[in-house]
Amino acid sequence: MKPTIRTRFALACGGIFLLVGSVLLGGIYFLVRNSLEPRDGLGQPEYIMVPNGYYQRRTPEYEVAVKRVEQTRRIYQRDTLSTLLNVGGFVLVVTGAGAVWFGWWAGRWALRPVQKVTETARRVAQSHDLTERIAYTGPREGVAELADIFDTMLARLARAFDGQRRFVANASHELRTPLTINRTLVDVAVRRPDATEDVRRLGESLLLVNTRHERLIDGLLALAEGEQTVIDRRPFDLTDVVEHVLDQAGAEAEEREVTLHRLLDTTPTAGDPVLLERLVQNLVENAIRHNQAGGEVWVTTRQRAGVAELVVANTGLQVPPYEIETIFEPFRRLHGDRLRSERGSGLGLSIVRAIANAHDGTVTARPREEGGLTITVELLDAPPT
Known part of the structure; x- marks a missing residue:
């Protein structure tokens, strides 16, 4: 089952937010990581001033202090970056879910004009009232053009159905009338006292043909009416x-x-x-x-x-x-x-x-x-x- 437009819009909002947030989190990660790296000259200076004088650079005490500082820095860097990823990832997931919810809400708001078109089309389909119109008055954009096209289509359909109903009614009268007259004339001629046997046989044949034509016309008109009539349920x-x-x-x-x-x-x-x-x-x-x-x-x-x-x-x-x-x-x-x-x-x-x-x-x-x-x-x- 394909997702609805509103669902796709909400997922797109969440996906875009997660993508942008992931890029932003990655950038912050690398900036923080670089800021925690030692700067040139700070890690190993020539001398370190202490209250009683200086520690010279290559003494054993100095090397122990450097290794301890390096170990402490790496632990601090690892913990800081881990906290950044965990907290940032959690915030990113929560806000991504919020972006999906916002996209769902915004999709409903954005699709409201389309829903109006859909509801009008559904009412017309159910009630067969071709006089109803959408009459959209919002901004002149895609939805307004769609509503105008739909209103134009309804107007043309209404004219077409009215014309077809008039044609069926007129055709019913114009086609049945001469056949009724023919049947009456033939029937009168057959029933005349002076009518010969040949005339009677001919009249009966003509009545059969006339009946067949009447049945054919009735069938064609009923077929046209069944295909074109707007049903009043x-x-x-x-x-x-x-x-x-x-x-x-x-x-x-x-x-x-x-x-x-x-x-x-x-x-x-x-x-x-x-x-x-x-x-x-x-x-x-x-x-x-x-x-x-x-x-x-x-x-x-x-x-x-x-x-x-x-x-x-x-x-x-x-x-x-x-x-x-x-x-x-x-x-x-x-x-x-x-x-x-x-x-x-x-x-x-x-x-x-x-x-x-x-x-x-x-x-x-x-x-x-x-x-x-x-x-x-x-x-x-x-x-x-």
Whole structure:
């Protein structure tokens, strides 16, 4: 684990202080050592004055006195230098620890503007409120430039998301309106009393094509919305959404002779209920349509380790493990049934992954040994109220 910037700053302060203090202690050591060395002419003078006269230089008494003085000087020098090193080293270690503490405190003070930027970014990420700004008013230095860049980025993101939301809303209206008109006109033409059999067959074919286009447009818009929408997180029970989707899917499951099994526990989460309803709907419809007559679908919701979990498993054809990741790509289907419009537009699982990612969740799939898939969606648990 790499140390934080504050820790590195504190260690750098302590290291610099120890380095400078060691150099200073070494300099004092050599100065004191040199000052304790005998000066020229002082160690062995020609004569030494005493009360009764002079000691001459080469007498035995003089030599004994010189050796004694030299021994005393060396002992004094050794003790002085040892005391200097011990006391200086202790003071250096203590003050070095103080320098580390001061660096830790100073790092907190120096990084306070950066922490403000971080806290603002965290609030924006959690609340998805792109209108908030750092508005740093300190000295015009690196931190101020970083804050200004972050504010500019937030402003551009806010404009981009607003433009994308407007585009999705306008595209939803502009694309659905002509298809709705076409469906109405074809339906009226087919139901006319004087309509021939050829007209009816042609009208039914056009209605099928129109339905496929509507489904494709709905899928593309849902995919764009899931990838670009800023989620307004609201707490709710995921089980309520799953029960509603299963009630609606009951008729289609009965028509295709597929049995639905519900294993639902209270599963609090937070997010956009409409988008998560679309996620559950796509998973359930995918499990029903990519199944077999007499097949089964198991839908499970549960809460574990702070995670809201949704599991949808179904019977069906064998799925090769190497094709698992491709099923989440747009317009990709298994077993080469790209043109089978009754099974959807090929966007179902792409939309599921986009919506899960928008909620900071994950989607994983694995093949069942008996055939079919098990798809697991993990979402964030609802925050405590």
